[in-house]
Amino acid sequence: TPTSLPAGTFNGSYNQTVSITGGVGPFVWSVIGGALPPGLTLNTSNGNISGTANTAGSFSFTLRVTDSFPQFDQQDFTIVINAPTPPTITAPSLLPTGTITQTYPNTTLTASGGTAPLTWDPVVTPALPNGLSWNAATHTISGEPLNGSQGTANHTFTVRDSTNPILTATRTYSLTIVLP
Numbered sequence: 001t002p003t004s005l006p007a008g009t010f011n012g013s014y015n016q017t018v019s020i021t022g023g024v025g026p027f028v029w030s031v032i033g034g035a036l037p038p039g040l041t042l043n044t045s046n047g048n049i050s051g052t053a054n055t056a057g058s059f060s061f062t063l064r065v066t067d068s069f070p071q072f073d074q075q076d077f078t079i080v081i082n083a084p085t086p087p088t089i090t091a092p093s094l095l096p097t098g099t100i101t102q103t104y105p106n107t108t109l110t111a112s113g114g115t116a117p118l119t120w121d122p123v124v125t126p127a128l129p130n131g132l133s134w135n136a137a138t139h140t141i142s143g144e145p146l147n148g149s150q151g152t153a154n155h156t157f158t159v160r161d162s163t164n165p166i167l168t169a170t171r172t173y174s175l176t177i178v179l180p
Helices: none
Strands: 013-017 028-034 039-043 048-052 057-066 072-082 088-091 110-112 130-133 142-143 151-160 166-176
Touching: 028 039, 028 072, 088 166
Parallel strands: none
Antiparallel strands: 013 048, 028 057, 039 048, 057 072, 088 110, 130 142, 151 166
Protein backbone atom coordinates (compact mmCIF):
# COMPACT_ATOMS: atom_id res chain seq x y z
CA THR A 1 0.00 0.00 0.00
CA PRO A 2 -0.76 2.52 -1.26
CA THR A 3 -1.92 1.35 -4.67
CA SER A 4 -0.84 4.63 -6.29
CA LEU A 5 1.72 7.30 -5.46
CA PRO A 6 1.11 11.04 -5.31
CA ALA A 7 2.51 13.42 -7.89
CA GLY A 8 5.56 15.51 -7.13
CA THR A 9 6.82 18.87 -8.32
CA PHE A 10 10.02 19.65 -10.19
CA ASN A 11 12.70 20.73 -7.66
CA GLY A 12 10.25 19.97 -4.84
CA SER A 13 10.87 17.60 -1.97
CA TYR A 14 9.24 14.17 -2.35
CA ASN A 15 8.71 11.71 0.51
CA GLN A 16 6.41 8.69 0.32
CA THR A 17 6.69 5.28 1.96
CA VAL A 18 5.29 2.12 0.41
CA SER A 19 4.36 -0.48 3.02
CA ILE A 20 3.29 -4.14 3.19
CA THR A 21 1.28 -6.47 5.35
CA GLY A 22 2.28 -10.07 5.99
CA GLY A 23 5.58 -11.73 5.29
CA VAL A 24 8.49 -12.28 7.65
CA GLY A 25 11.14 -9.60 8.04
CA PRO A 26 13.62 -8.36 7.31
CA PHE A 27 12.30 -7.03 3.99
CA VAL A 28 14.27 -5.87 0.98
CA TRP A 29 12.78 -3.36 -1.49
CA SER A 30 13.96 -3.00 -5.07
CA VAL A 31 13.03 -1.45 -8.40
CA ILE A 32 12.90 -4.33 -10.89
CA GLY A 33 11.58 -2.50 -13.94
CA GLY A 34 11.38 1.05 -15.21
CA ALA A 35 12.96 3.80 -13.15
CA LEU A 36 12.16 6.25 -10.38
CA PRO A 37 12.08 9.92 -11.39
CA PRO A 38 15.64 11.30 -11.56
CA GLY A 39 16.59 12.71 -8.16
CA LEU A 40 14.44 10.25 -6.17
CA THR A 41 15.83 7.16 -4.45
CA LEU A 42 14.34 4.05 -2.85
CA ASN A 43 15.40 3.09 0.66
CA THR A 44 15.81 -0.68 0.18
CA SER A 45 15.19 -1.50 3.87
CA ASN A 46 11.97 0.45 4.52
CA GLY A 47 10.31 1.21 1.13
CA ASN A 48 10.67 4.98 1.41
CA ILE A 49 10.91 6.92 -1.85
CA SER A 50 12.39 10.36 -1.29
CA GLY A 51 14.56 13.11 -2.71
CA THR A 52 14.21 16.11 -5.00
CA ALA A 53 12.96 15.34 -8.50
CA ASN A 54 15.06 17.16 -11.10
CA THR A 55 13.16 16.16 -14.24
CA ALA A 56 9.49 16.76 -15.05
CA GLY A 57 7.45 13.95 -16.62
CA SER A 58 5.71 10.66 -15.94
CA PHE A 59 7.87 7.81 -14.60
CA SER A 60 6.65 4.21 -14.41
CA PHE A 61 8.43 1.49 -12.48
CA THR A 62 7.86 -1.83 -10.70
CA LEU A 63 8.65 -2.22 -7.00
CA ARG A 64 9.34 -5.62 -5.47
CA VAL A 65 9.54 -6.45 -1.79
CA THR A 66 11.13 -9.73 -0.70
CA ASP A 67 10.92 -11.21 2.80
CA SER A 68 13.31 -13.60 4.57
CA PHE A 69 11.78 -16.86 3.18
CA PRO A 70 12.17 -15.49 0.33
CA GLN A 71 8.61 -14.66 -0.66
CA PHE A 72 7.92 -11.57 -2.70
CA ASP A 73 5.24 -9.27 -4.00
CA GLN A 74 5.52 -6.61 -6.62
CA GLN A 75 3.44 -3.74 -7.94
CA ASP A 76 3.60 -1.26 -10.81
CA PHE A 77 3.62 2.43 -9.92
CA THR A 78 3.77 5.74 -11.74
CA ILE A 79 4.97 9.02 -10.28
CA VAL A 80 4.17 12.17 -12.20
CA ILE A 81 6.56 15.06 -11.61
CA ASN A 82 4.77 18.25 -12.54
CA ALA A 83 6.67 20.99 -14.32
CA PRO A 84 6.64 24.41 -12.75
CA THR A 85 4.78 27.31 -14.30
CA PRO A 86 6.70 28.40 -17.39
CA PRO A 87 8.29 31.83 -17.37
CA THR A 88 6.41 34.83 -18.74
CA ILE A 89 7.86 38.11 -19.96
CA THR A 90 5.80 40.53 -17.90
CA ALA A 91 7.13 44.05 -18.53
CA PRO A 92 7.19 46.55 -20.00
CA SER A 93 3.75 46.53 -21.56
CA LEU A 94 5.09 48.56 -24.53
CA LEU A 95 8.52 49.70 -25.68
CA PRO A 96 9.11 53.45 -25.64
CA THR A 97 9.38 55.25 -28.98
CA GLY A 98 12.95 56.16 -29.89
CA THR A 99 14.20 59.21 -31.77
CA ILE A 100 17.04 59.23 -34.29
CA THR A 101 20.35 60.50 -32.79
CA GLN A 102 18.83 60.84 -29.30
CA THR A 103 19.52 58.55 -26.35
CA TYR A 104 16.95 55.81 -26.15
CA PRO A 105 15.44 55.45 -22.65
CA ASN A 106 17.10 52.39 -21.07
CA THR A 107 14.35 49.79 -21.03
CA THR A 108 14.63 46.66 -18.91
CA LEU A 109 12.48 43.64 -19.67
CA THR A 110 11.30 41.53 -16.73
CA ALA A 111 10.04 37.99 -16.46
CA SER A 112 8.38 35.91 -13.77
CA GLY A 113 7.52 32.26 -13.25
CA GLY A 114 9.63 29.32 -14.29
CA THR A 115 12.49 28.01 -12.21
CA ALA A 116 15.30 30.44 -11.41
CA PRO A 117 17.76 31.36 -12.62
CA LEU A 118 16.18 32.72 -15.79
CA THR A 119 18.45 33.25 -18.80
CA TRP A 120 17.73 35.73 -21.59
CA ASP A 121 18.75 34.88 -25.14
CA PRO A 122 21.52 37.17 -26.40
CA VAL A 123 19.86 37.43 -29.82
CA VAL A 124 16.76 39.51 -30.56
CA THR A 125 14.89 38.51 -33.72
CA PRO A 126 15.11 40.48 -35.92
CA ALA A 127 18.03 42.57 -34.68
CA LEU A 128 17.27 45.91 -33.04
CA PRO A 129 17.65 49.08 -35.15
CA ASN A 130 21.22 50.31 -35.74
CA GLY A 131 22.51 52.12 -32.70
CA LEU A 132 20.41 50.19 -30.19
CA SER A 133 21.79 47.22 -28.29
CA TRP A 134 20.38 44.38 -26.21
CA ASN A 135 22.23 43.30 -23.07
CA ALA A 136 21.00 39.79 -22.21
CA ALA A 137 22.74 39.82 -18.80
CA THR A 138 20.80 42.88 -17.65
CA HIS A 139 17.91 42.30 -20.12
CA THR A 140 18.09 45.96 -21.08
CA ILE A 141 17.73 47.84 -24.38
CA SER A 142 19.91 50.94 -24.64
CA GLY A 143 21.75 53.13 -27.13
CA GLU A 144 21.02 55.84 -29.66
CA PRO A 145 19.17 55.03 -32.88
CA LEU A 146 21.22 55.96 -35.96
CA ASN A 147 20.08 57.75 -39.12
CA GLY A 148 18.20 55.33 -41.37
CA SER A 149 16.73 53.42 -38.41
CA GLN A 150 13.37 55.16 -38.46
CA GLY A 151 10.23 53.09 -38.81
CA THR A 152 8.35 50.45 -36.87
CA ALA A 153 9.36 46.81 -36.54
CA ASN A 154 8.47 43.85 -34.34
CA HIS A 155 11.24 42.30 -32.25
CA THR A 156 11.02 39.00 -30.36
CA PHE A 157 12.77 38.45 -27.02
CA THR A 158 13.23 35.03 -25.40
CA VAL A 159 13.85 33.94 -21.82
CA ARG A 160 14.55 30.40 -20.60
CA ASP A 161 14.29 28.88 -17.14
CA SER A 162 16.37 26.19 -15.43
CA THR A 163 13.98 23.24 -15.53
CA ASN A 164 14.71 19.96 -17.27
CA PRO A 165 13.28 20.10 -19.87
CA ILE A 166 13.82 23.85 -20.25
CA LEU A 167 10.70 26.03 -20.32
CA THR A 168 10.79 29.06 -22.63
CA ALA A 169 8.84 32.28 -22.99
CA THR A 170 8.89 34.68 -25.93
CA ARG A 171 7.31 38.06 -26.36
CA THR A 172 7.19 40.23 -29.45
CA TYR A 173 7.32 43.98 -29.01
CA SER A 174 6.69 46.67 -31.58
CA LEU A 175 9.47 49.29 -31.61
CA THR A 176 9.03 52.62 -33.35
CA ILE A 177 11.93 54.94 -34.18
CA VAL A 178 11.03 58.46 -35.38
CA LEU A 179 12.93 61.38 -36.90
CA PRO A 180 13.71 64.29 -34.58
